[in-house]
Amino acid sequence: DLNIIRGCDAVILAMPVETIIKIAPVISQLVSKDCLVTDVGSTKVEIVKILSKIFPNFIGSHPLAGSEKSGILQAQEDLFENSLCILTPTAATSTLVLRKIKALWQRLGAQAVLLTPKSHDKILSFVSHLPHVSAFALMRTVPKNYLRFAANGLKDTTRIALSESELWVQIFLTNSRNLVKAIESLEAQLSQIKGALRSKDRKRLKTILEKARKKRESLEEKSKIQILQNPK
Amino acid sequence: DLNIIRGCDAVILAMPVETIIKIAPVISQLVSKDCLVTDVGSTKVEIVKILSKIFPNFIGSHPLAGSEKSGILQAQEDLFENSLCILTPTAATSTLVLRKIKALWQRLGAQAVLLTPKSHDKILSFVSHLPHVSAFALMRTVPKNYLRFAANGLKDTTRIALSESELWVQIFLTNSRNLVKAIESLEAQLSQIKGALRSKDRKRLKTILEKARKKRESLEEKSKIQILQNPK
Incomplete structure (x- = not known):
């Protein structure tokens, strides 16, 4: 009511x-x-x-x-x-x-x-909507009979695929342009890794992974700073 | 020594x-x-x-x-x-x-x-090595200045990108054929989602997300069963 x-x-x-x-x-x-x-x-x-x-x-x-x-x-x-x-x-x-x-x-x-609403939708397409797309896509990719061998890696990377699908359909559709571009960026990165694997280019692979790791580390640091800035 | x-x-x-x-x-x-x-x-x-x-x-x-x-x-x-x-x-x-x-x-x-060693490497390329590729690729994709807006979704999906890069270079290179195929499967799934977004195909998008969600749910169930089968 x-x-x-x-x-x-x-x-x-x-x-x-x-x-x-x-x-x-x-x-x-x-x-x-x-x-x-x-x-x-x-x-x-x-x-x-x-x-x-x-x-x-x-x-x-x-x-x-x-x-x-x-x-x-x-x-x-x-x-x-x-x-x-x-x-x-x-x-x-x-x-x-x-x-x-x-x-x-x-x-x-x-x-x-x-x-601005526009900046918001662009930024969120990368930091939130794309990780959801990637989680849903990853779950679709893994063959069903392989799931019993899944450990924490797959579980963590796809936890957000447990989200209500209707909610995310609506988010994706109201931000589809930005999201398509973000997916294309992800595809470009996957393609780079695939290329390095195909040519067994150890040095290139190492650089890609190490840069990703460092960026992820900076994400941990950012969270810590945020908590320090908002003390109880 | x-x-x-x-x-x-x-x-x-x-x-x-x-x-x-x-x-x-x-x-x-x-x-x-x-x-x-x-x-x-x-x-x-x-x-x-x-x-x-x-x-x-x-x-x-x-x-x-x-x-x-x-x-x-x-x-x-x-x-x-x-x-x-x-x-x-x-x-x-x-x-x-x-x-x-x-x-x-x-x-x-x-x-x-x-x-068999062969089955092991094929299965693991999907349930473990691919999620790592996806986490590394996702971190590479998100622009650095967007990271302060990252919440738990991005953090969980990329936690394993904190893994030692040298360790993973070696895993990827010793399983490169299977992994390239697994990456291609992921790319096909991303492409499906992108297609549904471009054509604003709500029904198709909903089906894709809902199937992924259910599969992820079955993964939770599997973990629970495993714990029940191994009681202390």
Whole structure:
């Protein structure tokens, strides 16, 4: 029953991307013009384009937290602590609305970062949507009768393939252009490794792997710094 | 000082694949003909081909346990509990040697499974070597300045890119034919997803993701069964 949100001061839309877009006009009939509205959708260009027309006080959010699990039983009190939350204001966003939404996320322990919806979707296509594509593709690749020999390597690299497929279909479709480009970049990298293997080019292979390892190491460092910057 | 292994009843070679092959002739000068010899290399065809000529009582092993971490400080007492250990006997392997090596792994809590060296290398190219290729390639793909926006999805899918690069160069090079084929299968799956994205084919995309999700779920089930079959 959506009537529960009548008279609310703030509404956070936490649904699959297309549901957010579909439900927005319905919600706008129930809340006042002053109501603060944000969402937690994983793509921002389409949502911001549509919702900023519907709600005078809207700003898109994307908290970079959560897991492959879904449903109320997976709720976690400290989910947002030491996480990053991307906010995607537009030229039309009022300073007051931005300040309030920023404060909301900071209260939950997240660090707020501003990006344009366009930059958000491009960056996320690489750091989040592509890893999901790769996990789904990897699971499709491994023959079923080989699965009993799978150890932690395959399990970790494909854990996010446990994510709700409908949720990800919607994310992929609302960011398809960026995602196609990101997949092409991944294909180019796979092709490089394949080339080095075919020519048994040890030196080239070593360079590729070592550079990847160092970059991954810098990712660990980044997480540590983030935690230090947000002490309790 | 290798002299420490003089008079040993059993030797386990736990080194990078090529080091195992290089050190084998040296070891064979130090141990008696009766010495049981096994190894824990991640590819088996080349190792078994060479070491079974050098040692009369050799059998290849590949315990499917461990992580991206290396070094004595990462030692774990219960590392092999509830894990699988692949043994790769040949037609020339004596029953007694097989029984003893099997007993060794079972004592450590592992379940022993027999495969030919050839089957081992093919299966592992999909369940272990390909996920590593994909993790290294994914890290190479993500632009450096996007890394601060990486959350758990990218971290999990690329954790194994933290593995020692020299170790993996040697694994990849000693299994390059199978691995090239596995990479090509992954490329075909990526291409399917890309095609569905380009044509905005929602139904096809949903089917691909849902099948991948279910397969990944069956992987979770398999781990649970394995643990049940090996109760403490």
